[in-house]
Amino acid sequence: MKPIIQVKSISKRYRIRERLPYYSLRDEIVNTLRNPLKLVKRNNREFIWALKNVSFNAREGEVLGIIGPNGAGKSTLLKILSRITPPTKGEIRLRGRVASLLEVGTGVHPELTGRENIYLSGAILGMRRSEIKKKFDEIVDFSGVEKFIDTPVKHYSSGMQVRLGFSVAAHLEADILLVDEVLAVGDTEFQKKCLGKMDFARREGRTILFVSHNLLSVEKLCKKTILIDRGGIKAFSDTREVLAKYLDSKSIVNSRIVFPPSKGPGNAVVRLLKCSTKSVSGNLKTEFNLNEKIVLEMEILVFDSNVKITPSFHIKNNAGEYIFVSTDLTSEKGEDKKHKKGVYKKRCTIPENLLAPGTYLVGPSVTTISPKKIHFFQPDLILFKITERLTSEEQSSRGNYMGEFPGYIRPVLPWESNFVKSK
Amino acid sequence: MIREQEIIIKPRAKWYLLDFAELWRFRELLYIFTWRDIKVRYKQTLLGVAWVIFQPLVSTGVFTIFFGRLAKIPSNNLPYELFVFIGLVFWIFFSSTLTSAANSMIENVNIIKKVYFPREILPVSAIITGLVDLAIAFAVVLAITFYFGFRPSPLLLVIGPLSVLIASFAAIGLGSFLASLNVRYRDVRYVLPFLIQTMLFVTPVIYPLATVRDWLRTVLAFNPMTGVIESMRVMITGSGKLDLALLSFSFASSLFLLIFGLIYFRLTERMFADIA
Numbered sequence: 107m108k109p110i111i112q113v114k115s116i117s118k119r120y121r122i123r124e125r126l127p128y129y130s131l132r133d134e135i136v137n138t139l140r141n142p143l144k145l146v147k148r149n150n151r152e153f154i155w156a157l158k159n160v161s162f163n164a165r166e167g168e169v170l171g172i173i174g175p176n177g178a179g180k181s182t183l184l185k186i187l188s189r190i191t192p193p194t195k196g197e198i199r200l201r202g203r204v205a206s207l208l209e210v211g212t213g214v215h216p217e218l219t220g221r222e223n224i225y226l227s228g229a230i231l232g233m234r235r236s237e238i239k240k241k242f243d244e245i246v247d248f249s250g251v252e253k254f255i256d257t258p259v260k261h262y263s264s265g266m267q268v269r270l271g272f273s274v275a276a277h278l279e280a281d282i283l284l285v286d287e288v289l290a291v292g293d294t295e296f297q298k299k300c301l302g303k304m305d306f307a308r309r310e311g312r313t314i315l316f317v318s319h320n321l322l323s324v325e326k327l328c329k330k331t332i333l334i335d336r337g338g339i340k341a342f343s344d345t346r347e348v349l350a351k352y353l354d355s356k357s358i359v360n361s362r363i364v365f366p367p368s369k370g371p372g373n374a375v376v377r378l379l380k381c382s383t384k385s386v387s388g389n390l391k392t393e394f395n396l397n398e399k400i401v402l403e404m405e406i407l408v409f410d411s412n413v414k415i416t417p418s419f420h421i422k423n424n425a426g427e428y429i430f431v432s433t434d435l436t437s438e439k440g441e442d443k444k445h446k447k448g449v450y451k452k453r454c455t456i457p458e459n460l461l462a463p464g465t466y467l468v469g470p471s472v473t474t475i476s477p478k479k480i481h482f483f484q485p486d487l488i489l490f491k492i493t494e495r496l497t498s499e500e501q502s503s504r505g506n507y508m509g510e511f512p513g514y515i516r517p518v519l520p521w522e523s524n525f526v527k528s529k
Numbered sequence: 530m531i532r533e534q535e536i537i538i539k540p541r542a543k544w545y546l547l548d549f550a551e552l553w554r555f556r557e558l559l560y561i562f563t564w565r566d567i568k569v570r571y572k573q574t575l576l577g578v579a580w581v582i583f584q585p586l587v588s589t590g591v592f593t594i595f596f597g598r599l600a601k602i603p604s605n606n607l608p609y610e611l612f613v614f615i616g617l618v619f620w621i622f623f624s625s626t627l628t629s630a631a632n633s634m635i636e637n638v639n640i641i642k643k644v645y646f647p648r649e650i651l652p653v654s655a656i657i658t659g660l661v662d663l664a665i666a667f668a669v670v671l672a673i674t675f676y677f678g679f680r681p682s683p684l685l686l687v688i689g690p691l692s693v694l695i696a697s698f699a700a701i702g703l704g705s706f707l708a709s710l711n712v713r714y715r716d717v718r719y720v721l722p723f724l725i726q727t728m729l730f731v732t733p734v735i736y737p738l739a740t741v742r743d744w745l746r747t748v749l750a751f752n753p754m755t756g757v758i759e760s761m762r763v764m765i766t767g768s769g770k771l772d773l774a775l776l777s778f779s780f781a782s783s784l785f786l787l788i789f790g791l792i793y794f795r796l797t798e799r800m801f802a803d804i805a
Contacts, residue, residue: 120803131714185802189538189645192799198538212643217569229561230644258572 108201109163110282110313111187116196118157118182118337156182157193158337164315166202166281169308171328171345172317173352176371176484179337180317184208184286187315202281202313205232209286211271216260220251220270223259227274241277248299249273276303283307283314301326319485321349321426353424353465353489361392361488367407371482372472375413378482379449380405381470383490386455393491396463396502396516400456400490404470407449413474414442417452420469420485429466429514442475459502462516463494547791551647558646562654566629567661581662582669585617592617596735605737605762605769611677615765616734616758618666623696623754624725626659630704631721634712634801641801648798649791652704656697663693670765679766688764688771691780692757698783699753702790709797713804733758738775750775753783 157179164170172180185191187198188206213230214223224245228238238245246252249269251262259267285304301323308314308327318324324331324345331348333341341348362382370377384401385391394400402419418433432454434443468490471483494502503518504511552559571578589610596602597609604612630652634641637651674681711717729735732754738746749755756772756779763769 130716131710131720132716134714186538189536190642190802193538193540195540198536200536200538201534203534204536206644208643213637213640215565215569217572218565222568226561226565229558230640230646232644232646235557235561 110166110201111164112199113162114197116160116193119153119194155337167311169314169328171324171331174334178334180334204282205278205280206284207275210268220255245273245277286317375410376472376481377407396494397458399458402454404452408445411447414444415472416442417472419454422467424465459518463492465491555646559650559654563657566658581665588617589614602736615762618670619758620734622663626656626700627704629655631707634708681765682767685764692761695753695780695783696757698787702786705794706790709794712801750778753779
């Protein structure tokens with residue numbers, strides 16, 4: 107049988123925008139009048155290849171995970187498959203009805219009621235009216251907003267809006283489902299419901315492409331996984347193998363990253379220059395002993411001294427589970443702080459004997475807490491490892507016990523022992 | 530579920546005006562976008578449906594005082610109020626659908642960036658929304674015509690739909706072209722009201738075509754709305770002579786606008802998600 111998804115050497119080229127975030131007709135006319143040759147010269151603009159020569163097939167009923175670092179081309183691939191943007195080269199054949207879920211609640215209109223939005227959102231996602239009608243009760247039930255179904259959505263809480271949006275999407279009947287990170291929203295309870303729904307779709311024999319940062323859910327749902335990096339497929343096999351490769355390969359996640367000053371992630375307010383893990387003495391270091399302090403450091407370049415900003419680090423373990431987030435609390439009350447223009451080093455120290463041995467992913471971020479704005483957030487940008495090589499004099503919470511010692515953290519805690527009475 | 534359907538994704542846009550099969554497949558979406566726009570508008574505006582009648586009525590009042598009474602512009606032997614009201618209803622249909630078609634891409638940018646559907650649906654749905662308004666306004670036009678003692682010509686049944694078709698073609702064509710420019714150039718949005726205002730004066734809305742010089746009349750004939758408004762006045766009031774040559778000319782120029790607009794739209798459409 108022919109594969110249901112057939113991707114043949116797909117490439118996608120983007121033009122790097124030199125001047126402005128947008129064009130204006132006025133400028134274009136003025137420039138053309140001033141310099142009519144510019145129209146001819148247009149071709150030497152700078153390009154980047156977001157995807158290069160990507161080929162793979164998926165058979166009916168397969169659930170494929172797509173993982174990779176930020177900017178690797180995962181979302182571009184999904185956008186091409188969804189026909190939102192055309193490829194520059196190559197060809198794709200999709201044999202069946204396609205539904206793409208790149209966002210929860212696409213097209214939901216705040217002025218319309220929940221009921222009206224179910225019809226609107228359903229139609230935008232490609233459902234027929236009769237189909238929506240048939241599943242209407244089910245959708246409402248799944249979303250848990252029955253009480254407010256005739257209230258305009260603008261009065262919903264953001265959680266309710268997400269639930270309504272996802273419920274419509276979850277009832278799509280398609281042969282091929284393209285899903286992008288939609289599970290990253292909503293509360294844990296609802297996320298479980300969504301994963302359950304995807305699992306159900308899988309068991310029904312749907313073909314699913316699932317792009318995610320959440321390695322844990324990829325592992326749960328997908329038998330096979332594609333690893334994409336810098337626009338190309340780096341691995342395509344059994345999920346466990348690919349995940350291991352992804353986490354271990356230092357070419358993908360480094361212990362240190364340095365961006366060219368103008369190309370670092372960020373915006374007109376602040377940019378990330380460097381990110382690394384260091385020892386207390388300030389030397390670059392990737393592997394730490396259980397009883398060593400770990401220094402996380404980011405170097406940022408502040409352009410705008412009027413915007414209050416707060417740096418933070420997001421730490422995940424090698425299964426992609428969040429371990430903790432730490433934000434800069436050096437300012438009073440832990441509020442956003444204005445920074446003079448210039449380069450800053452922001453350091454955060456993880457105490458010794460806190461995290462259990464393993465590999466950890468570090469995601470630096472700078473945000474403004476109120477009004478909320480993310481200036482940059484690079485999940486899983488670098489990694490560090492904690493190992494357990496203790497000499498007998500050093501103390502760890504395992505004491506002299508040598509067997510398996512489970513847990514996310516490995517603190518050394520004070521114990522007391524009081525003699526109460528003799529029998 | 531359509532199993533046999535095979536989608537082929539390739540780099541180049543194909544060379545046809547409209548993919549009718551694809552549009553037909555998405556007909557329900559066209560309907561739902563139209564339904565959404567009508568619903569939202571009547572929820573947001575205080576006047577709701579009354580706005581459709583209110584706008585041309587107020588303009589008619591103002592124009593009658595200034596152009597009819599003060600400037601004494603001739604009106605083909607019709608009361609100036611009736612003369613300008615008929616013109617305005619069709620002009621407003623054209624200008625408002627043109628505006629919403631031109632803004633349809635950027636107003637739905639969130640959907641465009643996340644879901645595939647034939648993009649032509651958006652400007653076309655803007656025109657259908659306008660048709661609903663036109664139907665309501667047209668009832669008032671007839672009532673006022675009867676009030677002034679005029680009777681529509683029976684030919685209205687043929688020329689009426691034809692004129693509406695001409696106006697719609699022109700609005701879809703020009704609207705799609707502007708919608709596409711609007712995605713790329715952010716200043717189009719601000720030029721648009723000025724463009725429409727200028728077009729009002731090169732369309733015989735407040736003056737009859739007969740009053741302008743011969744050479745200028747030829748120029749104005751290129752504007753499809755010229756034929757539409759001139760013929761509708763004759764048909765609705767049943768007075769005057771239908772200029773079939775002018776109407777044919779308008780039909781031809783609206784067809785040109787439609788084809789040009791749709792080709793331009795088609796050639797640029799696939800890049801919308803990247804540059805919007």
